[in-house]
Each structure stands twice: as C-alpha cells, then as structure tokens.
Amino acid sequence: xxxxxxxxxxxxxxLSAAWSAETTSGDxxxxxxxxxxxxxxGSDGPGVGADPLPLKSTRVEATIxxxxxxxxxTQHYANxxxxxxxxxxxxxxxxxxxxxxxxxxxxxxxxxxxxxxxxEARRTYEAAKSAGKTASLLEQQRPNVFQMNVAxxxxxxxxxxxxxxxxxxxxxHGVYEFVYPGVVGPRxxxxxxxxxxxxxxxxxxxxxxxxxxxxxxxxxxxxVAGSMPLQDVRCRSHAPKVDYRGQNEAVVSLxxxxxxxxxxxxxxRLAGGAIQSGLFLGEGKDxxxxxxMVQPPARPTLAQVPPRxxxxxxxxSGSMNGFPLQTAKxxxxxxxxxxxxxxxxxxxxxxGASDLFSPSSVPATPEAIRAALQRIDEQQGSGGTxxxxxxxxxxxxxxxxxxxxxxxxxxxxxxxxxxxxxRLVRENAGRxxxxxxxxxSSVNRFLIEGLARSGQGEPFVVTDPEAxxxxxxxxxxxxxxxxxxxxxxxxxxxxxxxxxxxxxADLLAERPLIVMGKxxxxxxxxxxxxxxxxxxxxxxxxxxxxxxxxxxxxxxxxLWARARIAELGDLEGARDGxxxxxxxTQLGLTYNLLTKxxxxxxxxxxxxxxxxxxxxxxQPLPLPAGVENSAVGYPVAAAPEPSTxxxxxVGLIVLLAALWRNRRLKIQEAGQESWGETKTK
Amino acid sequence: xxxxxxxxxxxxxxxxxxxxxxxWPVLRWYxxxxxxxxxxxxxxxxxxxxxxxxxxxxxxxxxxxxxxxGVALSLAAYSLAYAFxxxxxxxxxxxxxxxxxxxxxxxxxxxxxxxLSLPWVATVQFYLGYPLxxxxxxxxxxxxxxxxxxxxxxxxVLGWAGERVxxxxxxxxxxxxxxxxxxxxxxxxxxxxxxxxxxRLFRRAGTAVLAANTVRAVALFCVEMRLWPxxxxxxxxxAIGLTLFALAAWAALDWRRGVCATAPREALP
Numbered sequence: 016x017x018x019x020x021x022x023x024x025x026x027x028x029x030l031s032a033a034w035s036a037e038t039t040s041g042d043x044x045x046x047x048x049x050x051x052x053x054x055x056x057g058s059d060g061p062g063v064g065a066d067p068l069p070l071k072s073t074r075v076e077a078t079i080x081x082x083x084x085x086x087x088x089t090q091h092y093a094n095x096x097x098x099x100x101x102x103x104x105x106x107x108x109x110x111x112x113x114x115x116x117x118x119x120x121x122x123x124x125x126x127x128x129x130x131x132x133x134x135e136a137r138r139t140y141e142a143a144k145s146a147g148k149t150a151s152l153l154e155q156q157r158p159n160v161f162q163m164n165v166a167x168x169x170x171x172x173x174x175x176x177x178x179x180x181x182x183x184x185x186x187x188h189g190v191y192e193f194v195y196p197g198v199v200g201p202r203x204x205x206x207x208x209x210x211x212x213x214x215x216x217x218x219x220x221x222x223x224x225x226x227x228x229x230x231x232x233x234x235x236x237x238x239v240a241g242s243m244p245l246q247d248v249r250c251r252s253h254a255p256k257v258d259y260r261g262q263n264e265a266v267v268s269l270x271x272x273x274x275x276x277x278x279x280x281x282x283x284r285l286a287g288g289a290i291q292s293g294l295f296l297g298e299g300k301d302x303x304x305x306x307x308m309v310q311p312p313a314r315p316t317l318a319q320v321p322p323r324x325x326x327x328x329x330x331x332s333g334s335m336n337g338f339p340l341q342t343a344k345x346x347x348x349x350x351x352x353x354x355x356x357x358x359x360x361x362x363x364x365x366x367g368a369s370d371l372f373s374p375s376s377v378p379a380t381p382e383a384i385r386a387a388l389q390r391i392d393e394q395q396g397s398g399g400t401x402x403x404x405x406x407x408x409x410x411x412x413x414x415x416x417x418x419x420x421x422x423x424x425x426x427x428x429x430x431x432x433x434x435x436x437x438r439l440v441r442e443n444a445g446r447x448x449x450x451x452x453x454x455x456s457s458v459n460r461f462l463i464e465g466l467a468r469s470g471q472g473e474p475f476v477v478t479d480p481e482a483x484x485x486x487x488x489x490x491x492x493x494x495x496x497x498x499x500x501x502x503x504x505x506x507x508x509x510x511x512x513x514x515x516x517x518x519x520a521d522l523l524a525e526r527p528l529i530v531m532g533k534x535x536x537x538x539x540x541x542x543x544x545x546x547x548x549x550x551x552x553x554x555x556x557x558x559x560x561x562x563x564x565x566x567x568x569x570x571x572x573x574l575w576a577r578a579r580i581a582e583l584g585d586l587e588g589a590r591d592g593x594x595x596x597x598x599x600t601q602l603g604l605t606y607n608l609l610t611k612x613x614x615x616x617x618x619x620x621x622x623x624x625x626x627x628x629x630x631x632x633x634q635p636l637p638l639p640a641g642v643e644n645s646a647v648g649y650p651v652a653a654a655p656e657p658s659t660x661x662x663x664x665v666g667l668i669v670l671l672a673a674l675w676r677n678r679r680l681k682i683q684e685a686g687q688e689s690w691g692e693t694k695t696k
Numbered sequence: 697x698x699x700x701x702x703x704x705x706x707x708x709x710x711x712x713x714x715x716x717x718x719x720w721p722v723l724r725w726y727x728x729x730x731x732x733x734x735x736x737x738x739x740x741x742x743x744x745x746x747x748x749x750x751x752x753x754x755x756x757x758x759x760x761x762x763x764x765x766g767v768a769l770s771l772a773a774y775s776l777a778y779a780f781x782x783x784x785x786x787x788x789x790x791x792x793x794x795x796x797x798x799x800x801x802x803x804x805x806x807x808x809x810x811x812l813s814l815p816w817v818a819t820v821q822f823y824l825g826y827p828l829x830x831x832x833x834x835x836x837x838x839x840x841x842x843x844x845x846x847x848x849x850x851x852x853v854l855g856w857a858g859e860r861v862x863x864x865x866x867x868x869x870x871x872x873x874x875x876x877x878x879x880x881x882x883x884x885x886x887x888x889x890x891x892x893x894x895x896r897l898f899r900r901a902g903t904a905v906l907a908a909n910t911v912r913a914v915a916l917f918c919v920e921m922r923l924w925p926x927x928x929x930x931x932x933x934x935a936i937g938l939t940l941f942a943l944a945a946w947a948a949l950d951w952r953r954g955v956c957a958t959a960p961r962e963a964l965p
Contacts, residue, residue, distance in 0.1 A: 368857035398859050655866035656909075657937040659738050659817075662875040665938045669945040670879055 045208050045431070047201035047647050050221035050635035065630040066096035069168060070104050072232030073275065075195055079239045081291050082308065083570055084182045084193055086112070091175050091232075094168045099624045101144060101166040104634040105217050107196035109182050110159045110460045113577035114609035115569075116179040119151045119165075119617035121172075128153070128617035130607045132600055136614035140164065147624030151176050153615040156217045157433065158584065159461040160199050161609070167624045178615075181570050183306075187526045188489075189288035190247075193237060195279040198457050200639045201647045203332065203400035204431045214611070218431050221635040225644050229637040233275040237267040244286040252280045252456070252478060276637040277456035278478055292527055294542060294557040297568030302533055304571040305511070305542075305562070309528040309555055311498045312548045323494065324376050324418045325350070325360045328409045329391065330426035332366040334646030336396030339454040342483045343425045344391055346452065349487040350423070351387060354379035361412065362387050365405030366398030375413050397645060402430045403439060410443040420447035421494055424466055428459030429646060436462065437585060440469040448472040448523075450490060454483070457639035468585065473524050489524070498522045499546040499553060504530050508540020509559055515578040522546075531575045538562070576606040584611065709755040711767060711797045718771055719790040725783045726814070735815035742878045743813035749885040751800045759797055766796035787814050805884035805894040812878050817870060825868040826852065831906075833863045836913040847917075854917055861917045869909030872941050876901045880948055901948040908944035912937055 074089040086109075094100050108114065117128035128151065131139065136152060143150035144166035152164040153176075168174050184191050202218045223229055235255070239245060244262040255269035267281055285291065295306040327347055331340060347362070354360060358379045362372040372390055377383045406424070414420055430436075440449055449470020453463035454477045467474035473493055475486045502519035514532040522528055528544065538559050546553045565571060580602050583595040596612055603613030638646065656662075716723070730737045759767070770793035777789060788811060795807035829852040837849035840856070847856045852863040880901045884894045915936045918924045926932055 367859055655864070655933060655937075656869065656871045656912075657934045657941065659736055659871045659875060661934065661938055662872060662941055663738070663741065663879075665942050666875050666879040666945050669942050670883060670949060673946065673949045 045204040045206050045211050045215060045218045047218060047220050047222050049644075049647055050223055065098050065100060065632055066094050067632060068230060068634065069094060069100050069102035069165075069632055070231050070634045072234070073106075074232075075235040075279075077193065077195070077235075077237040079184065079191075079193060079237065081240075081242055082184045082186075082191075083574075084184055085179070085570070086182065086195070087177060087179050089175055089177045090163060091173070092165050092168055093174070094170050094172050096630075097170050099170065099626060099629050100168045101164065101629055101631040102168060102634060103631060104163045104165075105156070105199050105220050105636065106161055106163065107199045107457070108159050108161050108180065109194060109196060110464050111182045111577070112159075112180040113182070113573040113606075114153075114155075114161070114178060114180040114615075115573050115607050116177075117151070117153050117615035117617060118177045119149070119619065120175040120177070121149045121619045124619060124621075126617045126619055128615040130604055130609075130613050131616055132604070133612050133614045136616040139616045139618065140166065143167075143618040144629070147622045149174060149619040149621075149623055151615075151617050153178060153609060154214075155609050155611055155614070156214055157461050158581065158611075159196065159459070160217065162217050167629065169623055176617075181573050183529070183574050185526050185529065186290045187524060189284055189290055189525075190282050191284070191290075193239075193281045194460075195235060196457060196460070197233075197275045197277045197279060198636050198639050200427060200429045200455065200457050200459060200642060201334065202429050202431045202459075203334065205399065205401070206431070215431055221633055222647050223635050223637050225638050225642070227637070229272065229275060229635075231275060231634075232270075232272050234270040235268065235274075235279055237281055239265045239267065239281075239283060241283070241285050242291050243289060246284040246286055248281070248283040250279070250281050251482070252277055255279075255281075277640040280478060290527060294559065294562035295565055295571065296534075296538070296559075296562045297565045297571030299568035299572060302568075302572065303535065304568060304575050305532055305534050306571055306574065307504070307528075307530040307542055307544075307557060309530075309544050309557075311522055311525055311527060312553055322357045322359070322418050323354075324358065324415065324420045325354070325494075326376065326409050326412060326420070326422045327360065327362045328405055328422060328424045328426075329362065329364050329394075330366070330400060330402070330424075331364045331394040331396055331398075332400040332429075333397050334400065334427055334429045334642055335454075336643040336645045338456075338480060338641040339427050340394060340396045342454050342477055342480045343452070344388075344394075345480070346425065346454070346477070346483045346487050347391055348388055349484065350490065351379065351384045353487075353491055354384070356380060359415075359418070360384075360387070362391065363405060363409045364391070364394060365401060366396075367401055368398075369401070369405040369408055371408065376415075396643075400426070400430050402426065403432055403435055406436060406439050407443075410439070414447075421472070422447055422449040422470060423452065423490075424449065425452040425454060426462075427455035427642075428453055428462035430459070430462065433459075433462045433465055434584075434587070437465045437469040440466055441585075448494075450475065450493070452477060452486065452490075455639060456641045465585070471521070492525075493523045498525065499528070499548060502528060502544065502546040505543045505545070506534075506540065507543055509537070510535045511542075513575075513579070515575060516582060531571070531578055533575070573606055573608060576602050576608055580608070580610055706758045707756045708759050708797060711759050711764070712755070712794075715767065715771065715790075715793050715797055718774070719794070721778075722783070722787045722790045726787065729815045735818045738817075738874075739813040739815055741813075742809050742881075745878070745882045745885070746806060746809040746813060749800060749802075749806060749809075749882075750798060763796045767793050770796055784814060784816070784819055800885070800888075802885045802888050802890070802894065804891040805881045805889055805897075808881040808894070808898070809878065809885060812874065812881060817874055820874075821865060821868060821870050825865055825870060828868045828870065829863045829865070832867065832869065832910050832913050835910040836863070836917060839910065839914050840917065845923075854913070856917075856921060859921060861913075861920050863913055867909075867913065869905055869912075872909060872937075872944070873902065873905045876905050876941070876945055876948060879945065883949060897948065901944075904944035904947045905941075908940040912940045915940070 069092045070090060071093045072091045075086065077084055077086040092102050119126040119128065140150050140152035147167055149167040154162045156162050163176060165174055165176060184193060201222055204218045206215060241263050245265055248257055248265050253269055253271060253274050255267045258266045260266060290310055292308040292310040297304045329343055351360060356379060359376040360379050361376040364370045372387050409422060449466060450472040451463045451466040452475045453460060456478055458476055460476060463476060464474045475490060477483050477486050499522035502522060504519060511532045511534045514530060519528065540559050542557045544555045580599050583599050587595040599610050600612040603610035609615060729735065770789060774789045774793060778786060791810050795810055799806045833849045833852050833854055837847045837854055840847040845856055847854055854861045877898060880897045884897055916933060919926050919928050919932060
C-alpha cells in the first residue's frame with residue numbers, strides 16, 4: 016500500500032510537470048464573444064468615458080429600376096462620451112453588390128473617399144488617425160462582409176458615412192427579390208488568434224445576447240419601378256409600409272430598430288409572371304458593355320430519370336440550434352420522403368466532428384429513411400463547425416457507376432473557411448452537383464452561393480421555417496431535369512470580348528441565363544444562344560439594334576467588373592488558379608470598386624484631436640434572429656463537485672459504517688479467541 | 697505529602713486566557729468572515745468537533761515546558777507577522793499557539809481540526825484550484841486515452857470530437873479534500889491517534905481524494921459525451937460524486953489497516 020501511495024505521488028508530480036509544459040503551448044483561437052458593458056483598462060469593453068455604442072443608426076435607400084438596384088447606405092456615428100473614439104463596425108453586404116463609392120460627412124464638410132490598394136489605404140487611414148484627423152476606411156473582409164473604421168469621432172460629434180453600391184436582380188421563377196442583409200452572423204473559427212491574417216481578425220467581434228435590445232436605429236426605403244405593372248410586392252422578413260405610386264411603381268419603407276437582426280427580403284413579380292429580359296447596352300467614354308438576360312425555356316416533362324444518389328451534409332453545430340436545425344430536419348424529411356426506391360442516399364452530420372449514417376449510400380427504402388430521420392431527430396445543435404473535414408469525408412465516399420450523384424450541404428455558413436471550401440469542392444466534386452442550402456435569418460450567402468457555384472449546383476436560402484417547404488419543392492425540380500444543357504453564346508456581326516462568365520453552366524433553376532461582356536464597333540449584329548432543353552434543341556437571337564441602351568454606362572461596367580472579380584476570386588481559391596491579386600487590384604482601381612485588395616479611404620485634412628487619448632470601440636452586433644447564444648459561446652459541460660453538506664453527510668455515513676464493521680470484526684475476533692481458549696482447555 | 701503549589705499564572709487555563717486575549721483580532725475577523733458569505737460556514741463543524749474533543753481536565757495544572765515554548769514561539773511569530781501577513785495566515789499562526797496550550801493527547805489531529813475550522817476553502821480554491829484542476833484534467837485525459845478515446849487536455853478543458861468538458865472551479869476536489877480531512881481528523885482525535893498515525897491517515901485521505909476526483913472527472917466526461925447511457929443531470933452528477941467520495945472515505949478510513957484499528961501509541965505530553 017505504501018508503495019502504491021508513493022507511486023501515486025510520483026505520478027502527481029509528473030503530471031504537474033507535464034501540465035506546466037502543456038499550458039505554455041496553448042493558443043486562443045479567433046472567435047466572437049459576448050459584449051459586456053464594462054469600462055476600464057484591461058477590460059474587453061470600451062475605456063472609461065468612451066461611448067460604448069458609437070453607431071447610432073443605419074439608413075438604407077434603394078432604387079430598383081428593372082433589373083438594376085442602386086443602393087445607398089448611410090451610417091450615422093456619434094460620440095456621447097467624453098473621450099475621442101475610433102469606431103469599428105462589421106456589417107454585411109449583398110454577395111452581388113458592386114460597392115463603388117464612399118462619402119464621409121463631418122459636420123458640413125463632405126469628403127469623397129478614394130479607392131486605394133488595401134495596404135496603402137490602411138496606411139493612409141492610420142496616419143490620419145495618429146495625426147488627429149477624422150477619417151474613414153472601408154475594407155472588404157469577405158465579398159459579403161465589410162468593415163468600416165471611423166477614427167477621431169470627438170465628444171459631441173456627428174459623423175456620417177455613406178456608401179453606395181449597384182446590384183443586379185436576377186428573378187427566380189419570375190419572382191424578383193431584393194435582399195438587404197441585416198447582420199453578420201457569428202463565425203466559428205479554429206484559427207489561432209496570435210498571428211491571424213488581418214482579413215480574418217474581424218471574426219473576433221462582440222455580440223449582444225439573444226433577445227438583448229440593439230439600440231441602433233435601422234430604417235429602409237426601397238423605390239421599385241418595373242417596366243410592367245408590379246404584382247405581389249411583399250416582404251416575408253419584416254412588416255414594411257408599401258405605398259403604390261402607380262401600376263409600375265411602389266415605395267416600400269421600414270423604420271424598425273429591432274429589424275436589423277435579419278435580412279430584409281423584398282419580393283415582387285411583374286404582371287403575368289414576365290421577366291425583364293433582353294439585351295442591355297452601356298456605352299462609356301472608353302469602353303462599351305453589354306448585358307444579356309435570356310428567359311429560360313419551360314421545364315420539360317420528366318420522362319425517365321436515372322437512379323440518383325443524394326449525400327446530405329448537415330451542420331448540427333451550436334449556431335444551428337433552434338429554428339435552423341428544426342427547419343433543416345423538416346427539409347431533409349421532405350427530401351428523403353420524395354426519393355424513389357431506386358434512388359439511394361447517405362447522411363453526414365457534422366459539428367466539431369462528423370458522423371456518417373452509413374459507410375456507403377443505402378437504397379431509399381422506408382426503413383432506411385426512417386432510421387436516418389431518427390438519427391437526424393436526435394441532434395440538438397452544439398459544438399463547433401468543422402466544415403472542411405466534413406466536406407472532405409463526404410466527397411471521398413465511394414460512388415456507384417451509372418448513378419447521378421448530388422451533394423446537398425445544409426448549414427448557416429457561420430465559418431471563416433469559404434475559400435478553402437470552394438477549392439475543396441471544385442477539386443473533388445467530380446461529376447457530381449453540389450446544392451447548398453443556407454438556413455437562418457441571416458445566413459452567410461457568400462459561402463452558400465460559392466459552394467453551389469463551385470459544385471455546379473444551385474444555392475438555396477431559407478430564412479424562415481415556412482420557406483423550407485418551398486425550397487424543398489424547388490430542389491426536387493432542379494435535380495429532376497436541367498432546363499438547358501450545352502449552353503453556347505455566339506456573337507454575330509459585332510466584336511465582343513471579356514465575356515462573363517467565360518463558359519455557361521447548365522441551367523438548373525428557372526432563372527435567366529446572364530452573360531456580360533465588352534464590345535467594340537457599331538451597334539449591329541446579334542447575340543445567339545443555343546443549347547438543349549432535354550427534348551429539343553434550343554436557339555434564341557437578340558438583336559443589337561433593338562437592344563435597350565442604358566443612360567448610365569457606369570452601372571454595367573461595375574456589374575461586369577464585379578462578376579469578373581468574383582470569377583477571379585473563385586480561381587484564386589483553386590490550387591492551380593495562380594495569383595489573381597494583381598488582376599483583382601487592377602479591376603478595383605480601374606472601376607473604383609471595393610474588393611479584397613482595394614479599399615476606400617476618406618480623410619478630413621483638418622486636425623481635430625489634440626488629446627493623446629483615442630479609444631477604439633468595436634460596435635456590438637445583435638445575434639441574427641433565431642440564432643441561439645450557443646452560436647457565440649455554447650455552454651460547456653462541467654463536472655462540479657457535490658455540495659459540502661452532502662459530502663459531510665456521506666462522510667459521516669461511511670464513518671459510522673466503518674465503526675460498525677470494526678465493532679463486528681472485534682466481536683468476531685473475541686469469539687475466535689474464546690473458542691480457541693476453550694479448545695485448548 | 698502535599699503536592700507542590702502551582703502558580704496561577706503558569707496554569708493551562710491562564711495561558712489559554714492569555715492566548716485568547718492575544719488573538720482577539722483573529723476572533724473578531726473570524727466572526728466577520730463567517731457572516732460575509734465568502735465561504736461556507738462549515739468551519740464551524742470542525743470547530744465544534746475540536747471543542748467537543750478538547751481536554752476537560754488538567755486546566756489548573758502547569759503547561760509542559762515543551763508546549764510552553766511552542767506557545768511562546770507561536771505568539772512571537774504571530775506578533776512579528778501581524779503587520780505583514782494576510783489575516784488567514786495570521787489566524788493559522790495563532791491557532792498553532794492555541795493548539796500548543798489546549799490540544800489533547802492527539803495533538804496533531806486536534807490542531808488540524810482547529811486549523812480546518814478556519815475559512816480555507818475559498819482561499820485554497822483561489823490559489824491552488826487551477827493547478828489542481830489542471831492535474832485532474834491531465835490525469836483524466838490520460839485515463840480516457842488509455843480507454844481508446846482521442847481526448848486532449850487543454851488547460852482545464854477536456855476535448856473530444858469537437859465537444860468540450862470543463863473542469864471548472866467547483867470541480868477541483870477541494871471541497872472533497874476539506875470534508876475528508878475534517879472527518880479523518882475528527883476520527884483520529886476520537887481515537888487518540890498519535891502524530892505518525894494521524895499523518896498516515898491524512899496522507900491516505902489526500903491520495904484517495906485526488907484519485908476519486910480524477911475518476912469522477914472521467915465518469916462525468918463519459919456522461920456528458922453520452923458514452924454512458926445515462927442522461928446528464930445535476931442528480932446524476934451528485935450521485936457519481938458522492939459514490940466516489942464514499943469510496944475514497946472508505947479507503948482512507950479503512951478500519952482494519954487504518955489508524956483507528958490500532959491502539960494509541962503515544963503518551964500524553
């Protein structure tokens with residue numbers, strides 16, 4: 016016993032030494048955190064005297080004319096504290112937005128921002144900040160995540176920053192949708208905080224708890240003007256006021272501070288379900304641009320579809336807890352139940368680790384579907400979001416010959432590994448299509464759209480439980496039969512170049528085929544689109560002479576540049592895609608666009624701050640609606656000791672038991688001794 | 697023949713009164729600490745046990761010279777350290793003086809009981825809690841790895857398959873250690889155990905508690921990770937904790953081999 020105890024103490028000492036060695040190598044990772052309204056040095060909150068919430072309001076004004084939306088976002092900052100501030104605000108943008116302008120208003124001064132190479136813009140901003148000049152810097156952290164820094168907001172100041180972007184609205188099933196994203200959801204990251212790249216540090220942002228009131232004002236006005244009478248103007252996400260100004264025009268307005276925690280989604284149709292298609296031209300001073308929108312052909316009747324295999328990759332992490340996971344469960348239930356017995360499926364659940372339903376896909380029998388649904392129903396939503404290992408595992412699953420395979424990724428997309436995911440899918444999806452479902456009130460559309468683009472599939476975004484059913488229906492249509500395959504676009508009678516996209520993918524969704532490019536020469540000739548509908552060849556012609564000439568060529572040029580940048584960005588993610596940085600930077604500088612490598616910076620040349628103190632305040636963001644606190648800091652299981660009172664009671668019981676046992680042993684020993692003595696006698 | 701006359705000043709009672717008088721700041725601080733809610737007032741249990749086993753006779757007899765030296769040295773240290781050391785350590789030094797003049801024949805065990813009556817738990821939790829939790833985490837991770845689970849320990853967190861179990865402040869085992877030491881000390885005093893036997897018992901108690909706390913962390917990790925078909929709840933946590941504590945207590949207080957199975961070996965001072 017003595018030896019055992021000695022060994023235990025040696026082990027204790029050894030473990031202590033090992034602990035000392037291990038704790039020195041531990042690293043914190045980048046991660047969002049809950050905002051705590053604390054002040055003082057050393058706290059995560061703002062310092063003494065600093066205004067903890069410098070962003071006072073956001074005002075969005077959008078003008079939609081046909082398929083083009085021009086959006087102006089005005090952020091109003093004020094300092095009600097007693098020390099000068101630098102405000103840092105991370106906010107979302109549309110994945111299709113071509114951000115082309117920024118204006119800083121300081122008092123009655125209006126300062127137009129310049130587009131500069133990212134590092135240079137940062138240097139300009141930092142120099143102005145140190146010099147005590149009011150300045151603003153707008154950087155793109157992701158194509159749908161922007162960061163605004165405003166330095167030297169003095170006590171009592173009112174500073175406004177106005178940014179402008181253009182966006183192309185692409186109808187789906189004849190429905191136009193304008194989306195203004197409300198908030199950047201908290202991202203899961205496993206990257207170590209020390210040494211993290213500057214474009215990733217924004218992940219470390221404060222969040223308000225679920226249900227905590229965000230005092231920032233939020234208002235929005237959308238002017239919609241169609242070429243035909245508008246129908247079904249509605250907003251599923253909010254309850255705005257809709258004011259019709261005639262058959263073709265409506266003004267939608269909203270003033271709701273609580274509405275910034277989710278995407279604003281406005282949808283409408285044109286009379287008779289028509290879509291505004293055709294050829295649009297923009298003739299600038301140096302360059303001419305065109306945009307072709309072709310209405311898709313009707314979907315053919317499904318004659319015979321080969322056996323299909325579906326691999327569902329479902330995110331069951333902490334941020335999916337609640338409505339997103341419940342909606343995902345319902346969605347998978349609908350999709351599984353629509354499969355035919357000759358189809359097969361598999362399910363991979365992932366959070367911090369992944370759990371595969373079956374080593375290889377199983378036939379979609381009622382028993383298999385029931386078993387899979389039971390496994391899915393057991394999920395509660397907790398843990399991290401290790402998307403890459405899950406995708407890798409799913410993409411490496413064995414595939415049967417003669418089976419059409421589709422991957423279906425279901426997630427809210429709250430990760431920071433977008434580029435790596437796109438590359439993984441592009442390099443490993445093979446002949447399979449990948450469909451991405453984003454579920455949540457404010458999903459990471461960049462990830463969802465990028466995954467679908469990389470996997471030659473379609474993105475779906477489900478913002479509320481009711482929309483899940485509709486999305487499942489659309490998905491069934493898409494995977495049953497493509498609308499148009501072998502698409503080719505040919506220019507006849509005029510010279511076109513720099514086409515976007517370079518090659519047209521199969522058309523799966525009922526949304527127009529879009530081609531953009533530059534052209535030279537006279538306005539003659541036509542654009543010919545050919546393909547196959549599945550039952551017959553397809554051909555449509557669009558004459559240059561009857562094309563719509565837009566008064567402002569800048570809009571088309573920016574949209575073309577935005578599309579080109581997106582494609583270069585995708586290539587950048589590919590292993591053999593090369594370095595596209597120079598090309599993206601050049602496009603950003605030429606077309607005055609915000610990109611990964613170009614930023615906007617505006618500096619007021621008046622030195623306004625004389626005191627040496629400048630507090631940096633990160634504006635806390637509300638949690639997206641329906642997202643639980645577990646997305647930021649899920650409760651970690653612990654192993655607390657029992658209460659001391661219970662321990663005392665148990666200890667005394669053991670003591671009494673030991674006393675009783677001791678007494679019995681003594682009696683037994685005394686009995687044995689007296690029996691021995693009797694026997695001796 | 698008449699017994700030699702004892703000076704009233706050299707009686708145990710008089711020296712005890714002097715020690716109590718010298719320790720009035722400690723007593724006042726103790727009273728305040730009991731009521732300020734920063735610690736569970738369980739020290740009173742240990743104090744009650746110490747008072748119950750305090751000597752009932754011999755108070756008017758002179759204090760043995762060795763003990764008298766102990767009292768003098770302790771009080772000197774108490775006086776010198778008064779301005780420099782925190783109140784808890786000051787109290788511990790004063791308790792030593794008290795133990796020197798008032799302890800029964802199981803002096804070490806009784807002194808331990810008296811020391812345990814001080815509000816140690818929160819302080820020990822603060823200074824030793826984290827290292828103890830780290831050791832528990834590492835030991836638990838080692839055991840789980842031996843069972844074939846790829847568990848890693850990071851600080852006081854056990855991680856496995858993307859999930860985490862935190863060995864947080866209430867998991868350090870300090871409450872279990874305090875309770876078992878208090879019971880062991882009470883038992884040792886009741887049995888009149890000598891210093892060597894008492895130390896052996898305390899060592900066994902400490903070892904048993906550390907082992908039990910590690911096994912408890914392993915068991916609760918299995919519950920939290922659903923490796924056991926038991927749903928996690930406070931009741932399950934308590935049941936596992938109390939069962940392991942009972943086993944630890946049994947191992948420490950084992951009657952056949954423990955201190956209480958043997959007759960007291962040491963004579964009164």
